[in-house]
Structure formats: C-alpha cells, structure tokens
Amino acid sequence: MDQRAIALLRQHGWNPGDILGAGMEGTVIELSRDEVAKIWHGRNPADLQPLLRFGSALEQSPIPFRCSRVIAIVEDDDLTVTIEQKVPGRSLRPDALPNAPLVAHEEIRLMGDALAGLSQATAGDLSVLPILPMEKPFSHSSRFGVSLAHLTERRFAGRPELLRQEIGEIDALVTELLSRLRDLPETDSKCLIHGDLIPANVLIEDGEVTGLIDFGFLTTVGDPQFDAAIAASSFDMYGPNARQSEQALSAVFSARFGHNPEIYNLYRAAYAVITNAYFAIDSQDGHFLWCVEMLKREDIRNSIAEPLDT
Incomplete structure (x- = not known):
C-alpha cells in the first residue's frame, strides 16, 4: 500500500482500511461504510476535475439507485487521490x-x-x-x-x-x-x-x-x-x-x-x-x-x- 497516500488521507481526516481492488488506473482503499479512496497512477488533479462535475450531476439525477461518484480530490505533488461514494451490494x-x-x-x-x-x-x-x-x-x-x-x-x-x-x-x-x-x-x-x-x-x-x-x-x-x-x-x-x-x-x-x-x-x-x-x-x-x-x-x-x- 502506498504509504504517501496513507499519510495524505490521514492528514485530511480519513482512516484508510483494506485494499478493495487494484487495476491499471489505480488502487481502491476502504475509508468507511460510505466512502472509498482511489489512488491514481499517473493522473493529475486537472485530469480528474471532470469527475467532480460528473459526480455532482449524478447526485442530482433521479436514478433510483446509488452510483459510484467522486466527491473530493486530494493531492500532494505527483500523488492524486479521489474520495468516492461507496455503493452497497x-x-x-x-x-x-x-x-x-x-x-x-x-x-x-x-x-x-x-x-x-x-x-x-x-x-x-x-x-x-x-x-x-x-x-x-x-x-x-x-x-x-x-x-x-x-x-x-x-x-x-x-x-x-x-x-x-x-x-x-x-x-x-x-x-x-x-x-x-x-x-x-x-x-x-x-x-x-x-x-x-x-x-x-x-x-x-x-x-x-x-x-x-x-x-x-x-x-x-x-x-x-x-x-x-x-x-x-x-x-x-x-x-x-x-x-x-x-x-x-x-x-x-x-x-x-x-x-x-x-x-x-x-x-x-x-x-x-x-x-x-x-x-x-x-x-x-x-x-x-x-x-x-x-x-x-x-x-x-x-x-x-x-x-x-x-
């Protein structure tokens, strides 16, 4: 697990838990029953800003079930982490x-x-x-x-x-x-x-x-x-x-x-x-x-x- 990312998340008040998944884009870590963090590989905050707009539009949409969406972006130099809504099921x-x-x-x-x-x-x-x-x-x-x-x-x-x-x-x-x-x-x-x-x-x-x-x-x-x-x-x-x-x-x-x-x-x-x-x-x-x-x-x-x- 990326120790810089763990430190960054703790600095912003989250307590990182288990790794939930890992792929080409990044690694997903459990934060709480309602939130997860995604540690991105080679992406900067500017690349990910549209995810915030998309997430806001998702939140306001009438879809009758929950959808994974970015709710915050935290960064430290070349390290970028998104905080995302956890979806049950x-x-x-x-x-x-x-x-x-x-x-x-x-x-x-x-x-x-x-x-x-x-x-x-x-x-x-x-x-x-x-x-x-x-x-x-x-x-x-x-x-x-x-x-x-x-x-x-x-x-x-x-x-x-x-x-x-x-x-x-x-x-x-x-x-x-x-x-x-x-x-x-x-x-x-x-x-x-x-x-x-x-x-x-x-x-x-x-x-x-x-x-x-x-x-x-x-x-x-x-x-x-x-x-x-x-x-x-x-x-x-x-x-x-x-x-x-x-x-x-x-x-x-x-x-x-x-x-x-x-x-x-x-x-x-x-x-x-x-x-x-x-x-x-x-x-x-x-x-x-x-x-x-x-x-x-x-x-x-x-x-x-x-x-x-x-």
Missing part, C-alpha cells in the same frame, strides 16, 4: 467468470433494471467526461451517431494494423460502418450511457439493483440502445454460452425498451473498432480477438451492408 456476476453459465431470467431482469435506471438521467453535465482517455467529451451539438462515427474513425486511423492483419476488407467495412452511423436519426430518449455495463459493475442486494460502479469508459449522454447493445454482448464475452446469452439479453432489451436490433449491431461494430486495440499489445490479446470475431459475424455484416429502414 455485491456484483451481479464476478468479472471474467470461467465457464460462465447461460444468463438467467433474473439476471436479464436486473440488467434491464440497471438500463431503466440510467434512462432516468438526462442532465447535460453527465456528458462532461472524456469519452476515452486522451479523447474529448462528446459534443452536445452533434447527433450521437455522428459523434460515435468520429470516434470510430479516429480510433481506427490511430492503429489500423492489427485489424488489417485479420480482416482483409476492414477499410471498406469501416467506411460503410461510418456512413451507417452518420445516417442514424437522433433519438428522442437520450440519457446517461454507462459504457461499460458488465455484470461486475451492477451491484445487487435482495433481488434488486442497489447501484452501479466504474463509470468513465465510454460514459456520456446519448442513445440508450448503445448501452443495451454493449451490455448484452459484454455480459459474457468468452464463455461457452456467450452468444446465447447475448441473444437472450438482446431479445428482452429490445422488447422491453422498443429498441432496434439492427442498430444494436451497428453499435456493436463501432464498439469493436473503437476498442479493438485499447488493451492489445499484439494480435493474441483476448479482447482484440473478440472484436475481430464481432466484425466477422454475418449478422453484424448484414446490418452494416443494408441501410436502416427509418
């Missing part, structure tokens, strides 16, 4: 569960409830976060599909070589995808998009959603169909029942919320292009290979090839 499923079973009816309901709760939040300040590190927030003045197309185009241009090795016609496919995204009509139901709504980030207790955690990766205000599509596909990415779980979740989401399955496929293709090289060191990375398979799927290709009937 346990994860719907652990992250990267080996040999994950087919999604259960109760899990489908709870994932849908999480999406329904997010749909209540529409405030503009909820789009203040950079859509990805080193990227700007999505513009209020642009349609969601146009903003997503710009991001897809930039991320592909930044590192196209891995996809080109695996998919010979990838440049033509991306060009067609960009055209479809730009042609999407603006939705009348723009709301908060979590962006990384995996079951590990959905907390439950006594059969109800108690909160959501880990906002910041593709978090913005936009088309709720994006969150639904990616949530269905990322519920189980690598297990033997992954595709069946995606289909079951998609069918219920589209029926419950009146979504368009063809738009789901366009958003899945965009997500695959945007994130394929985000974690990858080489072409053997698991997430990269998942993105490649997504872009090779017949249903995804068909949705890109055929203009939507709007």
